[in-house]
Amino acid sequence: MTANSHPLQLAVKYHQANRLAQAEQIYSKILEAQPNQPDALYGLGLLAQQRGKHSDALKIFQTVLGIQPKSFKTWFSLGNLRQAQGQWSEAVSAYQQALAIRPQEAAIYNNLGYALKQQDQLDEAIACYQKALEIQPNLIEAEVNLANALYAQGKLAPEKQTHYAEANYNLGQTQKKTGNLNTAIAYYRQAISLQPNLAEAHYNLGIALQEQGKLEQAVESYQQSLSLKPDYVEAHNSLGKILQEQGKLEEAVHYYQEALKLKPDYAQAYSNWVSALHKMNSIGIWQRLSNIWHKSGFWGVFSEAWKFFWMRFAGLSYLGRVATWLATWFARPYWGRCHLAYYHPQGYIAPSAQICHRNLQFGANVFIDERVTIFQDRHGGQVELGDRVYLYGYTYIQTGKNGTVKIGADTHIHPRCQFSAYKASIKIGCNVHIATNCAFYPFDHGMVPGKLMHLQPLKTKGDIIVDDGAWIGCGVIVLNGVRIGKGAVVGAGAVVTEDIPDGAIAVGVPARVVKLRADLA
Structure with a gap:
């Protein structure tokens, strides 16, 4: 056992438990003592890839390969990185290098087949999937990818399409949970291609697109899921959230209300509905003071203007605390001050x-x-x-x-x-x-x-x-x-x-x- 094996094992344990900051700290300490320790470098590369820092991950993987040219796991990870970037030919090259080192790995053949399929090399992709299943017959992803390639060639039996639509959807769910949104989107779209009326696939495609910031495409997916399943309560809520982000508050309120009609105790939809209504119903200070004048006269207007003025300066700083204290002069204690949180988006923080x-x-x-x-x-x-x-x-x-x-x-x-x-x-x-x-x-x-x-x-x-x-x-x-x-x-x-x-x-x-x-x- 080397001097660094114990901290390295601890770093890997943290990494697998998704405690990334702790893992990174240990990898870095190992590299301070041994700047070219390949396993620690590889761990940092994986961390960079998980965090979406693809250029950093690429440099680190290339450094590891300069130290250990026959590192199977590094070539495999490099292929996955290239695939995530949509660089299919480079991914193919990296997977082939991994296979040259370890030719009996089913996962490599599966990923290689996927990269080949993206380049319309269907026969070669099918051969890879078949080889993966020969090595590991229970590899579901390879089975589903083989079915997808056969479908693209018009060779998948119609009676199997519903089964593989569900299988693609399940793989999309798995990929979404691990943060691989591009792959998840590809599986959802394949599921929809095999079974266009699969409302859940349209809905989850919308979620993945929304996470990527593709709001218009997400709206289309949510609307399609609702056209197939009008009582899809989560789709109503998600569509409302996008419309609210786009400033379409009346439409957003409509969809939140539909969600609450279907499920009155839907807490998230209720919170979103309150937020949208608050933005819709917010009125300017002059209109507010005018309304108070008619109800409470001069002293009502004065106290309201006083609270509104000072709450605009409220906050965590010393001056912000003083401003908050001044604002409370005309507000009763405890629940009587709750309304001050609505005078400004930064809310109310008691002095x-x-x-x-x-x-x-x-x-x-x-x-x-x-x-x-x-x-x-x-x-x-x-x-x-x-x-x-x-x-x-x-x-x-x-x-x-x-x-x-x-x-x-x-x-x-x-x-x-x-x-x-x-x-x-x-x-x-x-x-x-x-x-x-x-x-x-x-x-x-x-x-x-x-x-x-x-x-x-x-x-x-x-x-x-x-x-x-x-x-x-x-x-x-x-x-x-x-x-x-x-x-x-x-x-x-x-x-x-x-x-x-x-x-x-x-x-x-x-x-x-x-x-x-x-x-x-």
């Missing part, structure tokens, strides 16, 4: 709130009440607050090493709640309501004897996830590795140690499902 976080991202019209604390410990990760998130008094959010907190739009977190994200993340969805005195801990302490408790290492079973529309009662404690499903209800005082399904009602210590909300109908 006494303690914000000590370098990686904090706010949505629009966020409300942060008195004595709220948002703190970043050493190496702590991001805190992201969605639009119209409300954090009430004495709530505490802290991120430590490998921990992040994300809170979705229109979520309300009531006083004295605590979120301590160490070792894993806390992810709260849209329209979640969390009552007072709740605590979320995505980590635990070791308890081995012979060591003081505060010196024990932290460990975790995974992230805490609270899905859209859930309701958490007073004093609930949620522990690591737990998912609380969409629309679930957790009764007061419960300790959640296991997953709670969508729409379930759970109570007790430990929390147990006692019924489903559907039973209440």
